Amino acid sequence: MPLTMKKLAEVFTNKEIGLTQGHRMCPGCGAPITVKIALMTAKALGYEPVIGFATGCMEVSSTIYPYTSWSVPYIHNAFENVAATISGVETAYRALKKAGKLPSDKKYAFFAFGGDGGTYDIGLQSLSGAIERGHKFIYILYDNEGYMNTGNQRSGATPPGADTTTAPVGKKIPGKVQLKKNIVEIVAGHEHVYAATATIGEPMDLMTKVEKALSFEGPSFIATLSPCVRFWRVSEDKTIDITKLAVQTKYWPLYEVDRGVYKVTRKPSSFKPVSEFIKIQERFRLLLQSPDAEEVINEIQNYVDRRWERLLALEEATKDKPIR
Amino acid sequence: MIKTHREAITGAQAAAYAMKQIEPDVVAAYPITPQTPIVEYFAKYVADGVVRTEMIPVESEHSAMSAVVGAAAAGARAMTATSANGLALMHEIVYIAASMRLPVVMPVVNRALSGPINIHCDHSDTMAERDSGWIQLFCEDSQEVYDLILMAVRLAEHEQVRLPVMVNQDGFIISHGVEPVELLPDDVVKKFVGELKPLYPLLDTEHPVTYGPLDLYDYYFEHKRQQIEAMKNVFKVFPSIIEEFYQISGRKYNFVEPYKIDDAQYVMVALGSTNGTIKYVVDKLREQGKKVGLLKIWMFRPFPKAEIQRLLTGRKAVVILDRSASFGAEAPLYEAIKSSLYDVASRPLLGSFVYGLGGRDINPELIEFAFEKAMKHELVTDQELYLGLRE
Ligand SMILES: Cc1ncc(C[n+]2csc(CCOP(=O)(O)OP(=O)(O)O)c2C)c(N)n1
Ligand code: SF4
Ligand SMILES: [Mg+2]
Numbered sequence: 001m002p003l004t005m006k007k008l009a010e011v012f013t014n015k016e017i018g019l020t021q022g023h024r025m026c027p028g029c030g031a032p033i034t035v036k037i038a039l040m041t042a043k044a045l046g047y048e049p050v051i052g053f054a055t056g057c058m059e060v061s062s063t064i065y066p067y068t069s070w071s072v073p074y075i076h077n078a079f080e081n082v083a084a085t086i087s088g089v090e091t092a093y094r095a096l097k098k099a100g101k102l103p104s105d106k107k108y109a110f111f112a113f114g115g116d117g118g119t120y121d122i123g124l125q126s127l128s129g130a131i132e133r134g135h136k137f138i139y140i141l142y143d144n145e146g147y148m149n150t151g152n153q154r155s156g157a158t159p160p161g162a163d164t165t166t167a168p169v170g171k172k173i174p175g176k177v178q179l180k181k182n183i184v185e186i187v188a189g190h191e192h193v194y195a196a197t198a199t200i201g202e203p204m205d206l207m208t209k210v211e212k213a214l215s216f217e218g219p220s221f222i223a224t225l226s227p228c229v230r231f232w233r234v235s236e237d238k239t240i241d242i243t244k245l246a247v248q249t250k251y252w253p254l255y256e257v258d259r260g261v262y263k264v265t266r267k268p269s270s271f272k273p274v275s276e277f278i279k280i281q282e283r284f285r286l287l288l289q290s291p292d293a294e295e296v297i298n299e300i301q302n303y304v305d306r307r308w309e310r311l312l313a314l315e316e317a318t319k320d321k322p323i324r
Numbered sequence: 325m326i327k328t329h330r331e332a333i334t335g336a337q338a339a340a341y342a343m344k345q346i347e348p349d350v351v352a353a354y355p356i357t358p359q360t361p362i363v364e365y366f367a368k369y370v371a372d373g374v375v376r377t378e379m380i381p382v383e384s385e386h387s388a389m390s391a392v393v394g395a396a397a398a399g400a401r402a403m404t405a406t407s408a409n410g411l412a413l414m415h416e417i418v419y420i421a422a423s424m425r426l427p428v429v430m431p432v433v434n435r436a437l438s439g440p441i442n443i444h445c446d447h448s449d450t451m452a453e454r455d456s457g458w459i460q461l462f463c464e465d466s467q468e469v470y471d472l473i474l475m476a477v478r479l480a481e482h483e484q485v486r487l488p489v490m491v492n493q494d495g496f497i498i499s500h501g502v503e504p505v506e507l508l509p510d511d512v513v514k515k516f517v518g519e520l521k522p523l524y525p526l527l528d529t530e531h532p533v534t535y536g537p538l539d540l541y542d543y544y545f546e547h548k549r550q551q552i553e554a555m556k557n558v559f560k561v562f563p564s565i566i567e568e569f570y571q572i573s574g575r576k577y578n579f580v581e582p583y584k585i586d587d588a589q590y591v592m593v594a595l596g597s598t599n600g601t602i603k604y605v606v607d608k609l610r611e612q613g614k615k616v617g618l619l620k621i622w623m624f625r626p627f628p629k630a631e632i633q634r635l636l637t638g639r640k641a642v643v644i645l646d647r648s649a650s651f652g653a654e655a656p657l658y659e660a661i662k663s664s665l666y667d668v669a670s671r672p673l674l675g676s677f678v679y680g681l682g683g684r685d686i687n688p689e690l691i692e693f694a695f696e697k698a699m700k701h702e703l704v705t706d707q708e709l710y711l712g713l714r715e
Contacts, residue, residue: 076536088394129383
């Protein structure tokens, strides 16, 4: 029986999720919601989560000494090395288990959480190395499309036209000009990996993917769109709506790549234009006022359309053809 | 006395052999000349099932140190090894390992830091980590590599210390030079190093802990003070470890090794393999009736100031050899010795010689030349001189 929201609600009435109250994230921030769904799924399935966390907004806000919001084992090492760090933890687990120094019945789940900066950019090498080596861990990217902890700087995940302090919308340049890096394809290219996208507006889809990742014999990676209400400049009650809109506009298609086999996990019966996703966020306000607005929006629309068609084609082409 | 066996091996082999006998739970390492043979020998032990260690063939030294931090925090005995650029790439996490008080032992095969790129010995790599919070030991030869790695495990894991240790050996000179080394039996080493007693392991899910919190102006300073105290505790606990090691090996260590120093008026101070050459020169000059001696530094961090003060006060001159430079300031060993001698009753004349950068050869003639300068009282405090350099 797959997990349901009702089941989670029952289980966690009297049980700690692992991320407790008292953290100092902005109300409405997407990151802790993502983390909680992942932890609840793991715990409800009988796993003991052990967490690695990359430097970033959530890390600094959840562990201000002498306080911690974590009631599960947690390690933050640095910004770019959460994958390598958790690979050390997971290897220690195997070594100590082999030596009979750990209870044999305990089911551990090793999670690494990183922001888009810690994943697409500075932590990419560490992530690639850990996946290539085949450690059994679940990497959850919380993508808020910028370096938010340090005040909204551009990352490889920032979309074109978004105003950031290091790629500001100026008189000559309309903000960031490059499209987002396709991180899922990069990860899926490691082949022996379960890679997926997900988002908190579609919690059942996210839970199912976490569940698959937990049972996958090897590394898994889930890229979640986790809005930053502060720097996307949206009101704090819009977090979930905006991620739903991201799915409905093809901005954040929901799919998975299981050892090369593509599966689109949500196929909306109708789509909305990507401009609807863009227009409700103040981070695009300056773009929208600029003469380049139409061109940039068209570029994004064309891109998401082409990517969607390509995903459907890949789904068809890779059906029952795992590469490993 | 315990029966040892003697083998002609390199410093790299001695390190790998010590690691084999320690049999850590986890080794994460990345190859770099001249450390590479350590990783290769150890990988073979793993591949042959000689050790039960889990090896992580990481994609970089940054990840090697990161994985070792993860493994050690999880409750495992974890090791790595590196050189030069690899150590520099680890730098950020070297500090984090110390601040998390993780008892990691790391053989470092000293090589000149780039740039320009060079693969040969000097101490610029380890000196860049001088203030990282790691204990730093220096070896004269392969025997010391073997012995000090074993003792480093005890020191790192001592409950009053809980700090990581670098065991330095000179690149190529020690790491690739073959020498006879006395090796202890496996069971004796196992007993000597004992079992790691993990403190706050991540894998103990019943007692969840948070490693690496954000630590601001209200506590960071106190935590640094604790690291300072832990370093001081090394002076308290190392003597009993070396005594225990003496009991099993017959080899006596200390913070420093005085050589023919009792009546010496002119004393040289150095780190690493050069001490072997200096001993040869001391013997030769002694035959000529010259009152020279050597003070070899085994432990550079924490710096054994009290020993140095006791042993150097009242000498006519002290010559300090540094295998690394500090651009725009005094060379690191010279600086440390000089500041240690500020308080002594009778300060010797001091001379600073930088030598051997990028693997430049140091020979008995050059050492003799430095002694001659001291004996002729031609040393000028703070005038940095260079041995074996074309000016
Ligand atoms: C090596 C290093 N470089 C830069 C920083 C500064 N820094 C800390 S967090 C951060 C951005 C984090 O961005 P992201 O990973 O997207 O997480 P977010 O804060 O957005 O949640 C930066 C640049 C650092 N801590 N370490
Ligand atoms: S700044 Fe953004 S990412 Fe950080 S806590 Fe606030 S909403 Fe979340
Ligand atoms: Mg971010």
